[in-house]
Amino acid sequence: xxxxxxxxxxxxxxxxxxxxxxxxxxxxxxxxxxxxxxxxxxxxxxxxxxxxxxxxxxxxxxxxxxxxxxxxxxxxxxxxxxxxxxxxxxxxxxxxxxxxxxxxxxxxxxxxxxxxxxxxxxxxxxxxxxxxxxxxxxxxxxxxxxxxxxxxxxxxxxxxxxxxxxxxxxxxxxxxxxxxxxxxxxxxxxxxxxxxxxxxxxxxxxxxxxxxxxxxxxxxxxxxxxxxxxxxxxxxxxxxxxxxxxxxxxxxxxxxxxxxxxxxxxxxxxxxxxxxxxxxxxxxxxxxxxxxxxxxxxxxxxxxxxxxxxxxxxxxxxxxxxxxxxxxxxxxxxxxxxxxxxxx
Numbered sequence: 265x266x267x268x269x270x271x272x273x274x275x276x277x278x279x280x281x282x283x284x285x286x287x288x289x290x291x292x293x294x295x296x297x298x299x300x301x302x303x304x305x306x307x308x309x310x311x312x313x314x315x316x317x318x319x320x321x322x323x324x325x326x327x328x329x330x331x332x333x334x335x336x337x338x339x340x341x342x343x344x345x346x347x348x349x350x351x352x353x354x355x356x357x358x359x360x361x362x363x364x365x366x367x368x369x370x371x372x373x374x375x376x377x378x379x380x381x382x383x384x385x386x387x388x389x390x391x392x393x394x395x396x397x398x399x400x401x402x403x404x405x406x407x408x409x410x411x412x413x414x415x416x417x418x419x420x421x422x423x424x425x426x427x428x429x430x431x432x433x434x435x436x437x438x439x440x441x442x443x444x445x446x447x448x449x450x451x452x453x454x455x456x457x458x459x460x461x462x463x464x465x466x467x468x469x470x471x472x473x474x475x476x477x478x479x480x481x482x483x484x485x486x487x488x489x490x491x492x493x494x495x496x497x498x499x500x501x502x503x504x505x506x507x508x509x510x511x512x513x514x515x516x517x518x519x520x521x522x523x524x525x526x527x528x529x530x531x532x533x534x535x536x537x538x539x540x541x542x543x544x545x546x547x548x549x550x551x552x553x554x555x556x557x558x559x560x561x562x563x564x565x566x567x568x569x570x571x572x573x574x575x576x577x578x579x580x581x582x583x584x585x586x587x588x589x590x591x592x593x594x595x596x597x598x599x600x601x602x603x604x605x606x607x608x
Contacts, residue, residue, distance in 0.1 A: 268309065270308050271308055272330075273305075274330070274340075274341055276304060276340070278299070279337050280337065281297045282294040282297065283296070300488050310462045310464070312455060314496075316468075317576075321470075321488070322485055326485070327468055330362075331360045341353040356433075358429075360431050376406040378410065379393050400427070401454070415442045415447070416443055416444070427458075431463070432463065432464060434463050435466050437468050472570070473569070504578065508568040509565060510544075511552070514538055514540075514560070517542070520560060522542075526544065531544060539563075
């Protein structure tokens with residue numbers, strides 16, 4: 265979709281966590297460790313950005329930088345926050361609402377009391393709390409103790425706390441964790457309504473399927489770097505992941521000439537005892553005709569979106585076996601070659 269001027273522009277932003285590196289004469293010494301390196305990213309009003317990557321890719325660190333929780337050790341942030349012209353943004357905390365991955369809402373305080381306390385701590389008026397509770401679907405639970413809330417209600421309370429002060433940017437860290445399908449769909453609907461009101465939303469996740477139909481743009485992170493970013497279809501096209509689909513049916517695929525006739529359109533196939541699955545790229549009408557003419561029973565056809573491992577393989581050039589979702593020390597370092605000093 266056509267995009268207006270970006271609300272915020274992050275240019276070469278960087279933050280590396282400090283690791284202990286004690287020396288006999290300097291026991292408190294540290295050295296730069298893992299973190300986020302030279303990220304360039306733009307956020308747009310009313311746009312939902314999906315920030316995806318494996319565990320340890322740097323998603324949480326980047327969100328905390330965007331929220332002003334972690335300081336920028338390099339780079340700049342500019343945007344159209346106060347005026348129509350682009351200016352440097354000094355304090356992001358005023359304009360961004362941040363929902364961390366784990367918020368433990370506990371105690372006998374009610375939802376309403378908790379939000380009143382948070383609004384006072386932020387120096388915000390509590391007059392709009394009723395509207396905020398209605399927006400997140402907690403108006404009927406305003407007098408409910410925190411201990412009685414379900415996981416979905418706790419997530420709604422977290423997003424209500426992040427929305428205090430009417431932020432222009434909303435940052436959600438793994439918001440679908442622990443939600444059942446019904447609660448996840450309701451939460452996605454809330455995100456859509458916020459985007460329709462002009463809020464720029466960033467959702468971090470390692471589950472691409474949860475973001476389908478919700479996000480407008482996608483940003484792929486790995487080893488502390490942003491590998492690619494843009495509208496979902498454009499990124500798929502750049503990484504040669506578009507135009508794939510899956511055919512499933514009954515019968516013995518090996519007893520026919522279907523695979524031979526489809527030729528290079530076949531990317532992979534599997535045959536179980538009674539069913540078969542073929543992953544294709546090309547003219548799906550022709551593939552359906554070949555399958556039906558051969559006497560096979562075709563049960564389903566569906567476009568196939570890449571999963572996280574396929575995204576990473578395409579973006580990094582690494583093989584399937586080399587891509588690991590387990591966090592290791594080497595996976596936390598930047599991909600590109602960097603000059604380092606002797607202390608690093």
